[in-house]
Amino acid sequence: MQISRRGFLKYCIGSAAALGLPLSVVGKLEEALGAVTDGLPKVVWLAGANCTGCTVSLANRISNEGPTDLADLLTGYIDLAYHPNLMGAAGDQAVQRLHEATSDDFILVVEGGIPTAFGGHTCMLWTENGVDVTAQAAVQDLSARAAAVLSIGTCASHGGIPAGNPNPTGIVSVSELTGLQTINIPGCPTHPDWIVWTIANLLAGEVPALDSQGRPQALYQGYIHSSCPYRNAHEAEQFGRAGSCLEDLGCKGKITRADCPSRKWNGGVNWCIGAGSICLGCTESGFPDSFSPFYAEQESDSHDSSDSSDSNSGSDSDDSSSGSDSGSSDDDSSTGGDSGGTTTSLQIEVADWRRKGKTLVVQGRTAPDAMVMIANAATGTLYGVIAADSDGRWRLVKRRVAEPPCRVHVEAGQLARERNVRGAPRKCV
Numbered sequence: 001m002q003i004s005r006r007g008f009l010k011y012c013i014g015s016a017a018a019l020g021l022p023l024s025v026v027g028k029l030e031e032a033l034g035a036v037t038d039g040l041p042k043v044v045w046l047a048g049a050n051c052t053g054c055t056v057s058l059a060n061r062i063s064n065e066g067p068t069d070l071a072d073l074l075t076g077y078i079d080l081a082y083h084p085n086l087m088g089a090a091g092d093q094a095v096q097r098l099h100e101a102t103s104d105d106f107i108l109v110v111e112g113g114i115p116t117a118f119g120g121h122t123c124m125l126w127t128e129n130g131v132d133v134t135a136q137a138a139v140q141d142l143s144a145r146a147a148a149v150l151s152i153g154t155c156a157s158h159g160g161i162p163a164g165n166p167n168p169t170g171i172v173s174v175s176e177l178t179g180l181q182t183i184n185i186p187g188c189p190t191h192p193d194w195i196v197w198t199i200a201n202l203l204a205g206e207v208p209a210l211d212s213q214g215r216p217q218a219l220y221q222g223y224i225h226s227s228c229p230y231r232n233a234h235e236a237e238q239f240g241r242a243g244s245c246l247e248d249l250g251c252k253g254k255i256t257r258a259d260c261p262s263r264k265w266n267g268g269v270n271w272c273i274g275a276g277s278i279c280l281g282c283t284e285s286g287f288p289d290s291f292s293p294f295y296a297e298q299e300s301d302s303h304d305s306s307d308s309s310d311s312n313s314g315s316d317s318d319d320s321s322s323g324s325d326s327g328s329s330d331d332d333s334s335t336g337g338d339s340g341g342t343t344t345s346l347q348i349e350v351a352d353w354r355r356k357g358k359t360l361v362v363q364g365r366t367a368p369d370a371m372v373m374i375a376n377a378a379t380g381t382l383y384g385v386i387a388a389d390s391d392g393r394w395r396l397v398k399r400r401v402a403e404p405p406c407r408v409h410v411e412a413g414q415l416a417r418e419r420n421v422r423g424a425p426r427k428c429v
């Protein structure tokens with residue numbers, strides 16, 4: 001695939017407004033591309049466990065300016081050296097191309113979660129010298145040598161649908177696997193403009209500022225609800241009522257961040273809520289488990305309320321064995337490995353609001369006997385500090401909480417995770 005520096009630059013200048021690229025970045029991109037003598041850094045795209053929807057989303061990119069479709073963008077503007085679905089090469093030739101591309105500067109793009117159960121053998125990417133190479137091994141190897149690692153889609157960013165409970169293949173996100181701070185571009189699927197925006201920034205030498213979930217702040221800073229045109233509309237009681245707010249039908253716009261309302265999809269034609277669907281929360285780290293059931297008002301989602309203790313470590317039985325969830329649906333801040341402490345893992349398996357008794361239930365796993373701090377992610381209000389048991393399980397049951405939290409923040413050792421609170425009412429804080 002050929003590179004056209006001028007072409008890529010022309011595309012970014014032409015699409016700067018639509019992409020949300022500041023002119024300062026376009027200027028730096030021009031300088032950076034001018035300094036390149038042997039073409040652009042190559043892009044190597046690997047696919048783990050996923051539906052390939054993110055590639056399809058990129059393939060649907062439609063624009064009146066610059067590249068008009070995927071073939072135009074990727075074959076004429078950047079060097080997509082390896083992509084399992086789009087490259088012409090196959091077999092040994094493809095593997096050889098991969099090695100050539102990764103012998104020099106390259107950007108690693110990963111689509112899909114990474115299976116770690118069964119030695120990673122539920123997801124093989126290629127065969128070399130008669131040996132199957134797992135996604136786990138390939139991502140470990142290439143991420144260590146890449147100039148930047150982009151996790152495309154919610155699966156690569158946070159585990160996503162393949163990591164949904166009970167997560168039988170042990171899916172983890174790329175950052176959880178590698179311990180690296182990846183640039184996460186979640187969305188199920190991700191928006192093609194978000195990918196192009198990020199790559200253009202990287203080529204310009206601008207590493208985008210990331211939020212606590214590793215997402216570029218510029219793309220994911222606002223809640224869907226904040227700029228939804230239906231904020232002041234009457235609330236629909238059933239689907240098919242144009243121009244209505246869908247909160248009572250399960251819309252997750254209040255706890256989901258992305259610029260969908262202004263950017264829209266399919267070349268700006270429409271977006272989920274505009275098409276009469278609720279927002280499912282697909283750009284957030286807890287998706288899909290913490291946003292389920294999708295089509296139920298969050299307030300009405302209640303579990304049993306059999307807990308009798310106020311705050312203790314996890315011997316309660318309900319919902320306690322979330323199987324092999326390796327934490328990929330939780331995430332946050334200092335994602336990646338620990339910083340030298342003894343706590344090497346932290347997962348939030350449950351974060352539930354139970355209207356009855358105004359009870360907050362948060363539970364998960366960490367290192368045995370580690371101290372776990374649970375607080376409100378937005379206000380910092382402390383809900384409790386508890387000790388994990390000898391199996392690393394911990395559980396907080398906090399009754400009579402004055403204001404239901406939208407999202408909780410959990411810390412153990414040097415690790416921090418956050419998760420949206422399932423069942424939190426619309427007036428959560």
Ligand code: FSX
Nearest residue numbers: 050052053054153154188
């Ligand atoms: Fe996941 Fe994307 Fe959803 Fe699918 O890459 S983000 S399942 S649309 O394809 O990985």
Ligand code: SF4
Nearest residue numbers: 225228245246251253
């Ligand atoms: Fe829009 Fe959903 Fe917020 Fe209603 S709840 S205003 S549909 S984002």
